[in-house]
Amino acid sequence: MSGAVSIEITSRDGEARAGVLHTPHGSVPTPTFMPVGTKGTVKGLTPGDLENIGAGVVLGNTYHLYFRPGVEIVKEAGGLHGFSRWGGPMLTDSGGYQVFSLAKTRKINEEGVEFASVYDGSIHAFTPEFTTRVQEDLGADISMVLDECPPPNAEREYHEASLRRTARWAERCKAAHTRESQSLFGIVQGGLFPDLREESLSLTTDIGFDGYAVGGLSVGESREEMLSMLSLVSPNLPSDKPRYFMGIGDPVGILEVIRLGVDMFDCVLPTRLARHGSVLTKDGRMNLKNAMFRRDFSPLDSECGCEACSEYSRAYLSHLVREDELLGHRMLTHHNVHFVTELCREAREHISAGDFEGWMENFKRRFSGGE
């Protein structure tokens, strides 16, 4: 535990909390959405675009970067910051999630996990020590312990054994971690079993990390199940440490996890929706391939001040999206990342004002009344 990253809570509203995340690459107001820069780039956007959007922490995927371009190249470039030229805070995952979700063949044992690369089928082994070292070489401000994210439909016995092994791996990650300018976060697993979630929480917090993530949710279970698990875990995490919910990016979901005290979250949804021609607005999702937008000369989102909304019409963006033009992908990505970033800013304001709950209910009502 290096203490490189810390959180300062400045206001609370119920379980929801607003504050500031301090990192070696700057401070970020929380709650904060972290755009996913899978291979060292947030689809089509420059670091300058991300700065204009007001993005805070940018996430990199260790699994992908390990294979492409390879960790040695990123290290030689001065880490992910030097390589991608993003000067703000960064977080890398351990690669575990991709190992478990992408690999067709994998063997897990106490030592770690052996798997076939999704790129060329070659065999690789990730151990807690190895992914810790790789992440130190990538050099993000926050690194994550190697965990197993079991299939949502796995048996209780599997989850029990898995979370205990994940805790032993977490301990090995902590022992292996040496980079002073980088923090290491633990991950709470346990599937949809309340007592297993509690056990994982207690094992993980006993080890002690600079921050804690809740993993293994938003992977196919119902929204009620997800929130019920999160509400067991989140309030019982150390209140002086940042809380990271892994893998949520839909606007309503973001507000629901914020309501339960989460500070950070990431998801490919805003960027992936953009690549499929969909944008987020307060009135819901909107697919620009819909014929109704072909002659709609109003801005994408009249309440939004982003580059896409202040410059172009729906008709033009719809044309770009239909024709698979790069500028369409770029502008829609820009808007969607801006939208969730602004949503977090508003959430912070309403937490400070003490009216988060009512504001959130209004948002949900209007949003789900959309398309």
Next chain:
Amino acid sequence: MSGAVSIEITSRDGEARAGVLHTPHGSVPTPTFMPVGTKGTVKGLTPGDLENIGAGVVLGNTYHLYFRPGVEIVKEAGGLHGFSRWGGPMLTDSGGYQVFSLAKTRKINEEGVEFASVYDGSIHAFTPEFTTRVQEDLGADISMVLDECPPPNAEREYHEASLRRTARWAERCKAAHTRESQSLFGIVQGGLFPDLREESLSLTTDIGFDGYAVGGLSVGESREEMLSMLSLVSPNLPSDKPRYFMGIGDPVGILEVIRLGVDMFDCVLPTRLARHGSVLTKDGRMNLKNAMFRRDFSPLDSECGCEACSEYSRAYLSHLVREDELLGHRMLTHHNVHFVTELCREAREHISAGDFEGWMENFKRRFSGGE
């Protein structure tokens, strides 16, 4: 002839000339490379990017815009300027080149040309009057007459009949043209036959246009043949009108046509090369997929001040290109358009300084010594 667009020649060096093209959407120093915004967008770049690059005239393709999104939509948006939000000068071609190069089936007669759309096979007819009206609706500063660009290997008899029909079409375009804020340029054809080039030149200048293009070259003939035809035509065009060479974008070719007195030229080459991972530098073309760039942390082009070169390393851009990341296409396009734009700026300086020829020979020597 509306006179909306005019040229002011400020210096000459041999046949080469430097000046300023005046249009209703601003003035552009010439010689100038015109980036191609096929469907109302220059692949991945915003109007703001083009402004930063220093781009002058942006070209739109009538054929593609007629089908996608359709001219009515562009017209309703306030023309190509309103639709794409590019505030500078624009030029549209007549669509003829695409009709002749893309259509599998087409029937040409005195009236015009009937062809099957490359998008859905539906049958359409372009006449001189029709393409003039479509271009008036698109509303660029410069529109082009409908011409036939015959296959390079066509017989002399075909070229002869074709250039005469093209001249009759040009006359009909001029008669049909009414938009005061838009100029109409004629096009000289005639294949590789010196006397036919002369006949086409004389027929076209007799009709009288605001500017003249040289068409039907750079379509498969040798560079020597191309330049020999251009050297017959260019110096005999009215010296007080802009001269546009259609379809050249390789750096050496650009300088060779500038040397013969051309003021404007366009080509998809810089943007197409970028999509294939290649960049232009003074040392020649460079393909970033080449393994030697994987660990090359120097800038793309150390003599270039564009966004791609001042921000990123070859290693990072090579990674983006290999992974087919949008940011890679965007940055390489940015650099290549910047490169040819800067090349034109330098050419203007050397025309003014009176040492164009020597500078061009040095450039050619260094450029062809590259990859």
